[in-house]
Amino acid sequence: MLSTKRAKSVEVRSKPGRIYTVLTTLGREIAQGIIPAGAVLPPECDLESRLGVGRGVIREAIKTLSGKGLVSVRPRHGTRVLPRRDWSLLDRDVLNWLVGQENPDRELLLAVQEVRSIIEPAAAALAATRATKTDLLRINAALTAMEASDSQATATAADKAFHLAILDATHNPVLQGFRGAIDTILSAVFVVAVDSVDGWFDGNLPNHATIARAIEERDATKARDAMEQVLGYTQTHLSKPKAGTRRRAGRTGAGRTLSQT
Incomplete structure (x- = not known):
């Protein structure tokens, strides 16, 4: 009896993990076109067998996919994959499935950069009028971390924090609701940037510093303009074709090959 209770307890605790694993597997397959738009997902029994989970896990994962706009569930018609235009593209999971790959979708990155160019300059202007002392400390600490970064990991973390x-x-x-989308997209932008032109990180650092100063000075116009410069710099480089060889992130002598977004 005791062992049975323990087994049930472990099952209850591990179920969310199994649901997320199935959700991620199916989400990535849909996002990458392995299961194309218009296709019907395999029957639940087939998914149970393939993924090694129970029907309840499959149903919960599909329910979440439906909530994110990736599939439509209709009785007697099965679970059908919807076209990308119906997906919640600013959802953290959906974005990660689409661009959190070794070879991110550059066109999608450019599309998200366009959205950033609408949101973030306005956010910088608002921050210049509303930032508290604590906010200013966080912004300046992130800028300092960017200036001190010596690897792709530390640069990515500092740039996100900024x-x-x-x-x-x-x-x-x-606006704060866009945190997840921007967090995810910055990681993907770095993947592409490391394969592109040298000098992004150092080249765009002065623009970031200008934003921080403008917010501290309560100059909304200057903050907006500087953020537009930051995003325009990134947009220009993302539009360039991928380099033939992958460059490693890190310092190289007096310069760096890190990218900045």
């Missing part, structure tokens, strides 16, 4: 701190400094809950 942009997310500015979103938070708007104190607008709707």
